[in-house]
Amino acid sequence: MVALDRTLGANLRLCREAAELTQEQLAHLADLHPTYISLLERGQRNPGFEITVKLIGALGIAADDLYRGARWIPPDVGMEGRFAYDRDGAPADPCPSRLKLADQPKGTED
Amino acid sequence: MVALDRTLGANLRLCREAAELTQEQLAHLADLHPTYISLLERGQRNPGFEITVKLIGALGIAADDLYRGARWIPPDVGMEGRFAYDRDGAPADPCPSRLKLADQPKGTED
Numbered sequence: 001m002v003a004l005d006r007t008l009g010a011n012l013r014l015c016r017e018a019a020e021l022t023q024e025q026l027a028h029l030a031d032l033h034p035t036y037i038s039l040l041e042r043g044q045r046n047p048g049f050e051i052t053v054k055l056i057g058a059l060g061i062a063a064d065d066l067y068r069g070a071r072w073i074p075p076d077v078g079m080e081g082r083f084a085y086d087r088d089g090a091p092a093d094p095c096p097s098r099l100k101l102a103d104q105p106k107g108t109e110d
Numbered sequence: 111m112v113a114l115d116r117t118l119g120a121n122l123r124l125c126r127e128a129a130e131l132t133q134e135q136l137a138h139l140a141d142l143h144p145t146y147i148s149l150l151e152r153g154q155r156n157p158g159f160e161i162t163v164k165l166i167g168a169l170g171i172a173a174d175d176l177y178r179g180a181r182w183i184p185p186d187v188g189m190e191g192r193f194a195y196d197r198d199g200a201p202a203d204p205c206p207s208r209l210k211l212a213d214q215p216k217g218t219e220d
Binding site: 001002004007008028029030031046047048049050052053054056057058062063064066067070071072073074075080081083 | 112117140162163182191
């Protein structure tokens with residue numbers, strides 16, 4: 001199993017904090033329950049494609065930002081396929097692709 | 111519900127074909143069943159994070175390539191959140207980020 005807590009969960013928390021959103025605010029924007037956001041950030045849920053599309057849209061980020069740090073290394077001669085983690089021990093990155101939602105003017109697109 | 115057939119499913123097929131892999135070959139590289147690849151490409155499965163990490167690694171692509179065409183538009187004043195599709199009617203794109211696996215020399219990294 002991929003380690004959801006240090007991949008998707010950590011990425012989600014970093015991107016949410018970079019967007020200066022509470023779990024409740026993100027839940028509203030993604031049409032999800034705040035408890036579910038909390039479980040995702042702790043790596044206790046493995047969301048399907050639809051849920052991740054909602055999170056990406058709600059945060060204004062690229063899909064790549066949710067997948068950072070997790071790699072699948074395909075099987076090769078004499079080696080089984082396996083997961084690898086790129087950020088072990090590294091400091092937490094910010095959320096590179098995030099559109100600066102907080103910096104955008106609101107309600108001016110009439 | 112997000113339309114899996116014209117988002118994830120179509121993207122997966124495009125990227126697999128760009129990598130010149132059969133469904134069976136991709137299944138092997140991703141440690142999944144060929145029938146499951148077929149169901150994914152037809153939009154009949156909604157894979158979790160771990161499965162998508164495997165597909166991304168097996169194809170040597172960016173996560174963004176699996177998410178192309180699908181957007182979630184968060185709720186706004188008087189509007190519910192909704193999915194939108196960027197490629198309606200557009201010709202199928204190639205798979206932009208794909209590492210050209212077929213062009214890499216094999217077995218020379220000793």
